Amino acid sequence: MADLVERLVPDELWVLFRRVPPTEVIRPQGGGRSRAGDREALAAVIFVATSGCTWRQLPSVFGPSWQTVYRRFAQWSRARVWARLHRVILDELGARGELDWSRCAIDSVSLRAAKGSLTGPNPTGRGKPGSKIHLITDRNGLPVSLGISGANMHDSLGLEPLVWGIPPIRSRRGPRRRRPGKLHADKGYDYDHLRRWLRQRGIRHRIARRGIESSGRLGRHRWVVERTVSWLAGCRRLHRRYERKAEHFLAFVGISAALICHRRLTK
Incomplete structure (x- = not known):
């Protein structure tokens, strides 16, 4: 064992x-089995x-x-332990210079779900209940921001919360950083107000345009987020959502992200 x-x-x-x-809970009356x-x-x-x-x-x-x-x-x-663990590992990676902020990518993935909070009819799954995982990765594919929603939520609505959700992460030199140099996204984020919002934040963007660029190409830099989605699938608990509570589902997403980052940390 x-x-x-x-x-x-x-x-x-x-x-x-x-x-x-x-903090460990101590029984005020004493006794009982050891924890x-x-x-x-x-x-x-x-x-x-x-x-x-x-x-x-x-x-x-x-x-x-x-x-x-x-x-x-x-x-x-x-207690949001999994999000804090993910943040601690990101800090270690940032202090070692393992995070590449020059080009980040954003994407989402849908999965089947049982009844519960933050679920909705999946437009790509014949309207069956589902949830969606949203994530931003650095240039190496390491997840730096995560979120969940119902499967019927449009990808574009997750961009601003995800960017705001990037925590201030340690750097090898200088202050903590939480802003990517450039953000790559697919056609689901092709909206002028998102481009304006990113420019106001000082973030350059590379968002595919509907009706202009081919849907069959992921791009030279956006494929890393697709690879990270497959890494998340290594956490088999995420193949289908069985948790009725959203915080439990988000916990498994955080565990998977923490394990992905920890593997990079121990290479």
């Missing part, structure tokens, strides 16, 4: 995670995220019961 935990949560990831979890270890619970959560199994199918080799792991996951999700 120890080998499995160390494989899913290596020492480098555990050191970073210890900087973000909420399950956070590292074992984190390994179990990552196993659920990457394997796509249900909480009830969680193997007992991790130690904590599936109920304990789910409660810990819900507690961490409410």
